[in-house]
Amino acid sequence: MIRKFIQQSWFALVAxxxxxxxxxxxxGxxxxxxxxxxLKKLSDQMRLLLPEAKTFDKKSSRDAQGVEYIYYAGNDESGQVVGYVFEARGSGFADVIVLLVAADASMSTLKGLAILQTNETPGFGDKMKDDAFKGQFLDCPIGEKLTVAKTGDRMVKDREIVAISGATITSEAVVKAVNEAIERMRGIIGK
Amino acid sequence: MANNAVPKKPAAGFFIRGLWEESPVFRQLIGMCPTLAVTAQLKPAITMGASVIFVLICSNVVVSLMRKLVQGHLRLLMFTMTIATFVTIADYLLKAYLPEMSEKLGAYVPLIIVNCLIIGRAEACANRQGVWISFWDGWGQGIGYTIGLAAMATIRELLADGAIWGHPVMWDGFVNWNVMKLPAGAFLTLGILLGLSNHFLRKK
Known part of the structure; x- marks a missing residue:
């Protein structure tokens, strides 16, 4: 029995x-x-989002459920915190969307958005990579939750994010992910 | 498979056949998943083609080397294992040295494992022929496959982005055909190319 087994399978086992x-x-x-x-991709993106920061400290915090949440604090030369970079993720139209959100030290203004991972429909949801959409998050006040609007002026920096036409689900997913991430980040900083 | 065998230089015959006569994309219609999925632009298509060439040559050579030791009923297991090993190596190489392309190709690199072109060549050629022939068969079929991908990608990128290899080439005011980026564009391009190649090159 064992002999037969070895005869049959010795080559597969060796291979x-x-x-x-x-x-x-x-x-290895x-x-x-x-x-x-x-790491290089992450730090390049962070440097673009927070150009005034010279070094980034990796920090982590656990929420009530014990889920670890990692964020980065950007420091200038004197060691003062100038802003935070944190991850936002949510499900988009086709696949998970992973974003990097930057905010100033007081968590009152966004410093922009970078996209780490997305697989949205080319020509529609994929336009979230364009500055026309992404740029709306730069310098936008986050005292209240961001909302999605169908029409509006993208140049006005307010908490209304003008959706990509033909990609409402993607636009809403991005705004929802950013809102959630800001909320969680507030909880961590407030501690 | 070798009806018109070239007895003097069989390896050359296998190489040449892969390029057109048995072109994986236009003649055998195998390996269609990447053909449809990663040909929206030329760069990822060529990267995919190169990965397939690497995996195909390595798996052909290894399968050919171990063809006398593999027992008939275990051969598919052994083929898949060999292919999976080389695909993982290719995936690691892409991740390490071409991270941007690796991100763009996403799941399609690991999916080379189930690309029927590679297991098809292992079964049809490498399991019956010597190392030298299998090696050249891998080159021929791999390059033939890459030519197929590149033909699709050139047409799609030209119409969808007005560019080739990322460089804009169309005139000002050219309206991009967004549909060519979508799956529908892949099916359209493949159908038209197959129709044309059948129409002009049908054996009388």
Missing amino acids: MAIFGMSLAAVD QLKETIEGNA
């Missing part, structure tokens, strides 16, 4: 071991580069 080891070797070689790429 599996060899393939497994070669994958482990590749992983490339892991650092891959992690470095992700």
